Amino acid sequence: MGDLGKYLGDAGTRSAIWTMLLEHVYLSLLPLVISVVLAVVLGWVCHRYGWFRGALLGTANIVYTVPSLALFAIIPAIIGTQVLDINNVVIALTVYTTALLTRPVSDALDAVPAQITAAATAMGFRPLRRFLTVELPLAVPVLFAGLRVGSVSNISLVSVGALIGTGGLGVLFTDGFRSRYLAPIIVGIVLTLLLALVVDGLLVALRQWLTPWNHVRGVKA
DSSP: OHHHHHHHHOHHHHHHHHHHHHHHHHHHHHHHHHHHHHHHHHHHHHHHOHHHHHHHHHHHHHHHTSOHHHHHHHHHHHHOOOTTOTHHHHHHHHHHHHHHHHHHHHHHHHTSOHHHHHHHHHTTOOHHHHIIIIIHHHHHHHHHHHHHHHHHHHHHHHGGGGGGTOOTTHHHHHHHHHHTOHHHHHHHHHHHHHHHHHHHHHHHHHHHHHOGGGGOOSOOO
């Protein structure tokens, strides 16, 4: 504990840790936001066009099995970025999270009762409006279950980016291993866990706000 207090007592170290934390938040949450949009589009395509479903979901499953470090290394060769460009991590995690969320979105849309979509159609809802105001809201609980998994996965995988020169809090792990100094490793673990808990709590709160009908109890006619 003495070493940890000494480590955190340095103002320069605290400033550096704060910068790493902000970078970690950016690298983990930006891909999450982008992947939600992509997964909703791809999930709708799978739901709408059954003949495309097998190929798309099969590709997503294959992509998700590619080791993260290998994907971080491959992306610069594919898109022409520098090896140390943080955009490589953003793109890689966007690919992973999109692959993770596409199937849940598709399954959730498939599970929407046919009578509900038929009723919306009978009321004059065009396909886009029906999707945005009826089908997608009903898919929110399943989508957010996948988002919670994706957020934890991203926050964890960002640290791997430190092995190629980026990675937010992952830098604390690599510095600790290189110097055989335990304090930065402990700080990195604690901050990573706290960040995961905070993001998970925010996602739960957002899901509850978006689906108030799931929390109505004791309503009497």
